[in-house]
Amino acid sequence: MALATAGEFLSFARQYDWGEQLLRRAIAMQPNWPKPRSELALLLMQAGRDDQAYGELQKAAELDPFHKQVQNQLELADEMKGFKTFKTENFSIIYPPGPDEALALDMTVMLDPIYNFVTSSFSHQPKHVTQIQIMPNERWFGVRITGIPEIWTIAACTGDVIAMTPPKVGARQRGAYDWARVIQHEFTHTVTLDRTQNRLAHWFTEACAVAMEPGGRDFNTCQLLADALANDGLFNLKTINWAFVRPEKPTDRPLAYAQANWMYDYIQVTFSHDAILSILDNFAKTNDSAKVIQTVTGQDEATFMDGFEKWAHQQVKSWGLGPHDGDEALKPIFEAFAKGIQPPDQILEKLTTDHPDHPDVLRLVAQKAIAEGDAGTARAAVLKYARARPVDPWSNKQLVILAQQLEKHDELIGALTALDENEQSTGQWAFELAKLYGKDKRWPEALANSLRAIQREPYNADYRENAATMALMNKDMGKAMHQVRALTLLEPDRSIHWARLAVIARRMGDEATSQQAAQKAVALDPQSPAKKLLQ
Ligand SMILES: [Zn+2]
Known part of the structure; x- marks a missing residue:
């Protein structure tokens, strides 16, 4: 009993090798006891040694056919046998075939720069290749990370393995999120845990991981x-x-x-x-x-x-937060506002006279100016509040509207850029920026922002189409081909994507891909313009 429990505990503490030794000793002593076998199987899964884990899972299932966790893991291991793999210099990316390959494709270009940034920040390169496992949905993700103490709800790191649920909308999905930011966080755990042989206080591994998050x-x-x-x-x-x-x-x-x-x-x-x-x-x-x-x-x-x-x-x-002079006097007034009672003009005037620099008062003044409808006055009031409390995104959201009304192009770009910087769950600001830069024919910026939108919403076909166009305008054939390939994965039944892939691949000198894509395009639509590419 003691050996099996110690092994399980060490799996929690990510001391995999030691945990494995203890569990194997427990198995040798009592080969028919299912507990140490199931714990060993789960530990091997967490350590990313799925092949070995599969054998142990089968043995554990024979000994205890009703062990729910083992059954789930076995089912997942079966599912994962159909997964495909991309390899980069420092990662292997394991993903289910189908639309998720579009995300995996993005990872092939974005992961190695993340590796360089994090490993140089902590002057350490992990001993093993890190596995990124894209799970099909939150259910499989949940099974995958069972028994892992630190669950970050969308991604989790068990040392050499980072498992994640895709940033996808739909049933059993967690919705869009900035996957590159999340991987940068999780991979920091891989690096700091490896550097310390997994001996690191919880707060400090999280401190490092959050510090590496961009934005x-x-x-x-x-x-x-x-x-x-x-x-x-x-x-x-x-x-x-x-x-x-x-x-x-x-x-x-x-x-x-x-x-x-x-x-x-x-x-x-x-x-x-x-x-x-x-x-x-x-x-x-x-x-x-x-x-x-x-x-x-x-x-x-x-x-x-x-x-x-x-x-x-x-x-x-x-940040413009924390206590300010006048807080006590303002408290009952703000309580009334919270109930939906709007400040009458005289009260607002008195507040402004008594507490001219209080950020909450400045925001009230800005709200009133916006409601009154003069864009110039409103802009000045919003800017004053923004200076007093620079961390509140409300100002930039208002400035996006006001700058459009006042046709202040640079201010609009500035506000959208600020909103996009630490936005985690939508590509909308970056997409707007891409369109604005596109109108200005500033193609490098347009392309960079198109890609930032995709980083939050990799399954959004409109964003991909925009990025492909921006890449072509920027004369970046490689990036255009990447996006069109991703589109054929997201929407495999649309002939137009295959036709575009055929054209771009030919311009890149990749005749084999061009022919294959042209055939697909024509099979889906006999009138496809790709027809003339067929030899
Ligand atoms: Zn973390």
Whole structure:
């Protein structure tokens, strides 16, 4: 019993080799006991050794045909036998055949730059090739990651394997998301866990992973941090680890991610990036966070946290959040507004006179100006609020509308770019930018933004068509062919995609692909213009 439980625990702690040894010993001692076999099979799956896992799963299923988890895993392993693989320099990408191949295709060009960025940031290259496994939907993703303690709902890292549910809309799907950002987060776990031989406090591996996410923290996160700081709600170096594993409030886990990353920023600006690397190396020796911090910064926990909070107050101030003069006086008024009562003009005027720089007052003034309809006045009021609280995306959303009305082209591009920067769930801002740049015939920018839209919504055929056109305008045949190939995967029954592929492949000198695609195009539509390409 003890050996099997220890093996299971080590699988949780990602000590796979050691866990495997213990479980194999348990099996040798009691070969007919299903538990260690099923645990071994699950551990091998998590470690990415699916071939070995399959054999163990079958043995475990023979011993215990009613073990639900084993049955599920076996069913998934069967399903995954039909999956296909792309290989890049540093990754293998495993995906179900069909539309998901379009996403896998994008990964073949985008993953190695992510590898270079993350491995150089942490001065470490993992020993093994990292596997990216695209699961068909959230159900299979759920089965795939059963038993993994850290579930990030759309993707999870178990060391050398990163499993993800596709950024897709539909039944049993989680909807669109920035998959490259998520992989950059998960791959950071692969790197930091490998560098520390999986001995790393939970908060610090998350701190590093969030730090690698492009785009920065969003408004909700800023508000969460500001509230916690103002209300003495930040975690200490012990409680922060528990907040990931056993959150007590719904905000505990998001706050733990955000605070861990905030402390990372503080360490980086106050002590240096080398201090970050040194913390990683010290966690390989002890899991006591306070000791590690003391060794690297020379400060005990109290001193460290005190310095962090002082810095944090400055940050919150620069975001335009946290306490402001006039908060107490404004409270009852804002409570009334929250119930839908609009401020009468005299009250708003008095608020403006008494608290001219209060961000909440500035936003009320801006809202009123927008409602009154003079675009110029509204723009000035929105810009004033934006300066007082730069992290609120509301300003840029208003500026997108106002800049269009006032025909302020550069301001429109600026506002859309700012909105797009940390947008995670829609390609709409990037797509609008691509269209604007396209109108200006600025093809490199148009193409770059087309691709950013696809990064959030890789299954969106309209975005792909736009990107293919922008690539052609930019005379980038390779990128155009990539997008048209993706379209043939997303919409295999549309003759036009095959016809375009046939034309582009011929221009690229790839006659075999051109012929195949032309045949498909003509098979789907005998009148296809690809007919004249057929030899
Ligand atoms: Zn994570």
